[in-house]
Amino acid sequence: MKKGEFVMLEKVKKFLQIFLISLLFAVIIFYLTSCIGYVKVLVVAPLSSDTKEAGESTVNGIRLKVDELNKSGGIIGKRIKVYVVDDKGDPDSATQSIRDVLSKNNFIGIVGAPFSRIAIPVSEVCEDFKIPFVTSVATNPLVTKGKEFSFRACFTDDLQGVALAHFVYEYLGLRVGGVFYDIDDTYSVYLAEKFRIQFENLGGHIVAFYPHPHKPVTVEFPIQKMLEKKVQFVFNPDLYVDASMVYTELRKQNFTGPVIFGDGVDAPQLLARIGKPFNVYYVSHYSRDSEKLIKFSETYKETFKMDPDVEACLAYDAMGILATAIEKANSFDKVKIKDALENLTYDGITGKIEFKNSNDPTKPLYFYGFKNFIPSEVWVFGDK
Known part of the structure; x- marks a missing residue:
């Protein structure tokens, strides 16, 4: 073998070694990121309007659920990252902001939008982008009526x-x-x-x-x-x-x-x-006597130094509903998640939430009055 050919062969061997090592590292990195990577959930809430307290509660409830999920390993091997859009209490501003964010990022679902005047146009955006949406407290029927991808954790009006x-x-x-x-x-x-x-x-x-x-x-x-x-x-x-x-x-x-x-x-x-x-x-939307709710309230108060309200409780359950659907689908495919939401049963802190051939769950309604200025349950409509 000539000296030149030997040098060339050595260079090829060295190149192949470097290539194989690089390929091995790429496989390892891919494997690690697939196991400890993250998926994104978009949260919609009013943070700069006259109902900003409800918006803050919505974000708090969702973050609490996400923290719990991440501590237990995430969802099917992925951690969850939350991105928040301030809907400002304005439907036009909200939909434009959400369209901009969705067009530039890949989210697996949207949670929140606690008020109907925002949730209705948000649900229309979700239909366009074919992304699952679980509103926490928006009760107007138009949020889900005629929609494939929109669901709710609450009852309807x-x-x-x-x-x-x-x-x-x-x-x-x-x-x-x-x-x-x-x-x-x-x-x-x-x-x-x-x-x-x-x-x-x-x-x-x-x-x-x-x-x-x-x-x-x-x-x-x-x-x-x-x-x-x-x-x-x-x-x-x-x-x-x-x-x-x-x-x-x-x-x-x-x-x-x-x-x-x-x-x-x-x-x-x-x-x-x-x-x-x-x-x-x-x-x-719930009984204050529920053991699950009492435990949640204690954790919430310890974390945020305040009592949870309805927005926090249902936002927590809305995030739980989305996570359960992802686990049921065993996939981050948005259509498969949507399919999993249909006929889903979720045992939440606000009670059992069942989707029976509908994007609206069946659940009882609790009526409260005040006894010594403290909320007191007085009547229940529907089966507990």
């Missing part, structure tokens, strides 16, 4: 409206009332109408059905006109910020009858604004 009507008519035994709602909020408008129809179907009478604007919130005059109708009760399907103003004005105008709210209020947030609620009732 169709069911809530019926339950509220039965509560007032049967439990409170009242027959004449007024409804005061936010004309600019999808949740409030739909629930107000659903309640009115069902209450009148039962034999009751709604003698005042008045709207108020979202901004500025003006309540004095319409409440005065409503009380002139001699109503026995007032139903107000507002979120907690406006609901506290409505309640305060009703008492200021010497109305002492029951004031009933939907699930848009939560006891810690309402109490922070009105202090000492009298003759007040609201709907909840």
